[in-house]
Amino acid sequence: MRYAETGYNLEIDLSTGNIEKVATDPQDTELYLGGLGTNAKILWDRVGPEVEPFSEKNILIFSAGLLCGTPATGCNRTIVSSISPQTLLMGYSMMGGFFAPELKYAGYDKIIFRGKSPKLVYLWIHNDKVELRDASHLAGKGAVQTDTIIKEELEQPKAHVASIGLAGENRVHYASIEQGRSSASRLGLGAVMGDKKLKAIAVRGTKSIEIARPAEFVELCDEVMEYIKFREENPIKGVPPILAGLGSPQEMKLHDEKWHTENFTWGNARVRRKEFWNEEIEKQWSTTMDGVQTRLLSCYNCPMKCGASINVPGISTYMMKCYSKLTYTMAAFSDLDFGFKIVQKATEYGVDGFTCPQVIAFAIECYEDGVLTDKDMPEFPSDSEGRFYYLLEKIVHREGIGDILANGTHWAAEAIGNGAHKYAHNNIKKHEQLPLKLGMLHPLYFLMYCTGEKLNITQIEGNFPQAAFATQEEKEEFVKDWHQVPDEKFKQWVLDWNLRGDNSIPYYPTPQMSSEIVDWQERMHFIDDSLGTCAGLSSFPLKPAYHMHNYPKFISAGAGFDMDENKLTQAARRNRTLVRAINIRRGMRRKDEVPPEDHWKKRFPELEKDLLDTYYAFRGWNEDGVPTKEYLHEIGLDYVAEDFIARGILKEKGSKPITDESKGS
Amino acid sequence: MSVDEKKKKKVIKIDVDKCNGCRACEAICSAFHAEPKYSNINPEKSRIRVFFDPIRDVYVPVYASEYTGAECSGRGEFTIDEKTYDECCFCGASCPARDLFKDPDCGLPLKCDMCLDDPPQEEPLCVKWCLSDALTYEETDDDEEKEEPKDEMETGLKSLIEKYGFKKVMEILAEKEKTAKGKGAKEE
Numbered sequence: 001m002r003y004a005e006t007g008y009n010l011e012i013d014l015s016t017g018n019i020e021k022v023a024t025d026p027q028d029t030e031l032y033l034g035g036l037g038t039n040a041k042i043l044w045d046r047v048g049p050e051v052e053p054f055s056e057k058n059i060l061i062f063s064a065g066l067l068c069g070t071p072a073t074g075c076n077r078t079i080v081s082s083i084s085p086q087t088l089l090m091g092y093s094m095m096g097g098f099f100a101p102e103l104k105y106a107g108y109d110k111i112i113f114r115g116k117s118p119k120l121v122y123l124w125i126h127n128d129k130v131e132l133r134d135a136s137h138l139a140g141k142g143a144v145q146t147d148t149i150i151k152e153e154l155e156q157p158k159a160h161v162a163s164i165g166l167a168g169e170n171r172v173h174y175a176s177i178e179q180g181r182s183s184a185s186r187l188g189l190g191a192v193m194g195d196k197k198l199k200a201i202a203v204r205g206t207k208s209i210e211i212a213r214p215a216e217f218v219e220l221c222d223e224v225m226e227y228i229k230f231r232e233e234n235p236i237k238g239v240p241p242i243l244a245g246l247g248s249p250q251e252m253k254l255h256d257e258k259w260h261t262e263n264f265t266w267g268n269a270r271v272r273r274k275e276f277w278n279e280e281i282e283k284q285w286s287t288t289m290d291g292v293q294t295r296l297l298s299c300y301n302c303p304m305k306c307g308a309s310i311n312v313p314g315i316s317t318y319m320m321k322c323y324s325k326l327t328y329t330m331a332a333f334s335d336l337d338f339g340f341k342i343v344q345k346a347t348e349y350g351v352d353g354f355t356c357p358q359v360i361a362f363a364i365e366c367y368e369d370g371v372l373t374d375k376d377m378p379e380f381p382s383d384s385e386g387r388f389y390y391l392l393e394k395i396v397h398r399e400g401i402g403d404i405l406a407n408g409t410h411w412a413a414e415a416i417g418n419g420a421h422k423y424a425h426n427n428i429k430k431h432e433q434l435p436l437k438l439g440m441l442h443p444l445y446f447l448m449y450c451t452g453e454k455l456n457i458t459q460i461e462g463n464f465p466q467a468a469f470a471t472q473e474e475k476e477e478f479v480k481d482w483h484q485v486p487d488e489k490f491k492q493w494v495l496d497w498n499l500r501g502d503n504s505i506p507y508y509p510t511p512q513m514s515s516e517i518v519d520w521q522e523r524m525h526f527i528d529d530s531l532g533t534c535a536g537l538s539s540f541p542l543k544p545a546y547h548m549h550n551y552p553k554f555i556s557a558g559a560g561f562d563m564d565e566n567k568l569t570q571a572a573r574r575n576r577t578l579v580r581a582i583n584i585r586r587g588m589r590r591k592d593e594v595p596p597e598d599h600w601k602k603r604f605p606e607l608e609k610d611l612l613d614t615y616y617a618f619r620g621w622n623e624d625g626v627p628t629k630e631y632l633h634e635i636g637l638d639y640v641a642e643d644f645i646a647r648g649i650l651k652e653k654g655s656k657p658i659t660d661e662s663k664g665s
Numbered sequence: 666m667s668v669d670e671k672k673k674k675k676v677i678k679i680d681v682d683k684c685n686g687c688r689a690c691e692a693i694c695s696a697f698h699a700e701p702k703y704s705n706i707n708p709e710k711s712r713i714r715v716f717f718d719p720i721r722d723v724y725v726p727v728y729a730s731e732y733t734g735a736e737c738s739g740r741g742e743f744t745i746d747e748k749t750y751d752e753c754c755f756c757g758a759s760c761p762a763r764d765l766f767k768d769p770d771c772g773l774p775l776k777c778d779m780c781l782d783d784p785p786q787e788e789p790l791c792v793k794w795c796l797s798d799a800l801t802y803e804e805t806d807d808d809e810e811k812e813e814p815k816d817e818m819e820t821g822l823k824s825l826i827e828k829y830g831f832k833k834v835m836e837i838l839a840e841k842e843k844t845a846k847g848k849g850a851k852e853e
Binding site: 069070073098105144148180181205206207210211214215217218225228229232294295296297298299300301302305309317319 | 696703717
């Protein structure tokens with residue numbers, strides 16, 4: 001009997017149409033937990049570094065996390081993994097919603113696609129009945145539209161559908177996979193789906209998921225629920241409203257956008273408008289919000305309301321998740337009304353709400369500075385909003401300049417030449433980052449930006465405060481009920497951390513402390529992504545409901561194998577290292593671990609070197625960022641060490657890498 | 666059951682405007698009614714289902730009510746936001762016209778029992794797990810005469826008898842008894 005998981009994966013060869021139900025090894029669950037962890041194991045085993053993203057040999061995995069479909073609150077994430085066409089590294093993007101639990105109830109933990117279908121198809125899973133169906137009538141259809149059509153033609157209103165729009169079909173490098181009120185947006189996994197000619201997956205399941213120790217498990221769930229209620233009633237003091245509660249940023253609930261509009265940059269991630277927010281704008285934006293929002297929405301089995309139904313008069317309804325409300329608005333120097341309208345189109349086309357507006361803003365800036373001309377953009381409108389609609393169409397159709405822009409700012413700049421790379425200034429490892437430009441280097445954020453394997457700051461930051469508290473009273477107030485800390489020393493570091501003067505950034509927290517804080521934060525994310533818990537209840541907010549002390553109990557009571565804090569830490573580190581190993585094998589090294597040059601005005605090259613050296617050493621990596629043979633042995637990844645040695649990435653003896661520029665990305 | 670409890674009328678109030686469509690009610694209901702309690706989870710076995718049509722912003726929690734042996738002779742239709750919904754979408758009956766409110770493994774009808782438990786739960790668990798207050802619970806004094814609640818097995822047997830006839834059910838039961846005895850009653 002398997003608990004919490006089903007013990008079966010679906011293996012689908014799209015080239016031949018072969019479908020198999022394959023039993024999985026329970027030992028893999030104990031080692032890698034599930035979700036991201038077991039996805040990484042499969043990618044490591046099956047996809048060599050020579051495999052291109054758009055190749056029959058690339059695989060695309062849709063996985064539920066280990067606790068998805070159990071009564072554990074907020075465990076509903078689908079972890080999609082493949083090789084990203086944008087970064088050429090491992091891409092793992094995730095979505096909430098209802099897909100993962102439904103997949104579990106249908107009897108599967110993962111769907112693994114390989115090959116390419118000769119024609120456009122969709123997959124229909126109804127418990128034991130699994131079939132590939134013709135999707136030629138869905139070609140060019142919007143992602144939301146596709147969802148509706150499929151449910152109607154199958155006569156299955158309770159099915160859940162993950163689909164791509166035109167952007168995915170046309171292999172736009174930042175195409176998303178949309179699913180109801182959620183999407184797996186980052187790193188272009190929708191393009192991989194499109195390359196495989198897979199328009200959608202529909203799933204309906206009516207089977208049970210078993211719990212190993214039921215009474216104990218439900219008691220843990222009740223505790224989490226009680227704590228969520230407590231946190232709703234007791235927001236954290238001394239931090240902006242956006243950081244005070246649980247959930248992903250409560251963008252659909254909050255009307256106060258001072259924090260984002262004044263701290264994040266506008267246009268092509270350059271202009272900070274420090275005096276932007278005022279009463280008049282608040283009033284106007286609140287009216288817009290109230291006018292289009294019909295309901296706040298939750299994901300499966302979660303009381304947080306991070307999404308909303310959006311109904312703009314004259315255009316069809318869609319569901320929005322947190323921050324896309326502002327990304328187009330701010331990239332276009334426009335207002336919220338424009339944001340809500342264009343996101344409807346962007347959702348149907350299926351593009352990443354972070355990257356797409358930045359690509360468009362990048363093109364507009366290139367045009368204004370003469371790097372791109374009227375020849376590249378015939379009949380280019382003069383107003384910002386018009387330009388956004390114009391370029392969005394060009395991109396998703398891959399028409400004219402859109403064909404170049406569809407590859408993201410890094411690759412577009414390379415193709416445009418003429419100094420365009422200066423405009424692609426907000427990338428890490430070829431991937432567009434949050435539009436943030438700040439003053440003083442922040443040691444924690446420096447490390448997280450450089451080394452975060454997800455390439456996305458929101459997927460690595462979280463449990464530790466972003467900034468020091470202003471007064472001693474605030475510090476003491478904050479640490480007094482901070483039971484989530486894995487070690488008491490973190491409290492002391494908050495107490496000692498000052499906004500200015502001694503013990504302030506960039507030198508405090510010290511490189512050693514910074515390494516340990518980053519380790520805690522990313523450990524939480526890697527656990528969430530393997531269990532399928534939403535970061536909004538765990539790794540993302542301050543003082544979350546799930547933490548290092550209750551997680552082991554959830555796993556033991558739910559999945560039925562022994563787990564404690566040490567073992568869980570090891571599993572998280574193992575998964576973190578395995579994802580890195582895949583990227584290392586694909587050529588990623590220290591030279592790639594740099595933040596955007598203009599991310600902070602004040603930079604400290606020596607300190608930055610010290611930070612990376614310290615973190616690498618703390619992690620068990622050599623000075624080039626490659627996990628050492630000794631460390632790989634310690635966390636049970638000897639097979640990775642053997643592969644590294646065979647490929648000359650590590651030497652047989654010692655940990656020094658073989659320096660070879662040609663191995664670089 | 667104490668004398669006091671008998672007099673209570675138990676009501677779950679549903680505010681569809683407050684529903685955020687998370688279906689936590691389904692999750693916990695199915696877990697609570699698993700045998701042994703909480704040992705598995707399967708929304709298809711829940712005695713509350715949220716009827717949802719996200720694109721039209723329709724979310725309606727529906728409770729499993731009486732088992733019925735025959736479907737309605739005629740049906741009403743509801744039009745909401747220009748879309749027409751069959752009356753069945755909002756009906757709680759376990760009926761031959763559809764799969765809703767039937768155990769997907771054995772086909773037996775499901776019915777909300779307000780989380781009957783010993784010791785009693787403070788409120789039905791769907792209400793407890795609904796943090797958005799779309800579901801709230803009220804107990805009021807009830808003067809009406811009440812029919813003794815039938816237990817699940819009785820309802821299940823009744824539905825089998827209606828569907829297959831008394832004779833057929835008895836034949837199968839007799840057969841089962843024989844097999845059980847033959848195997849030293851190892852099988853349930």
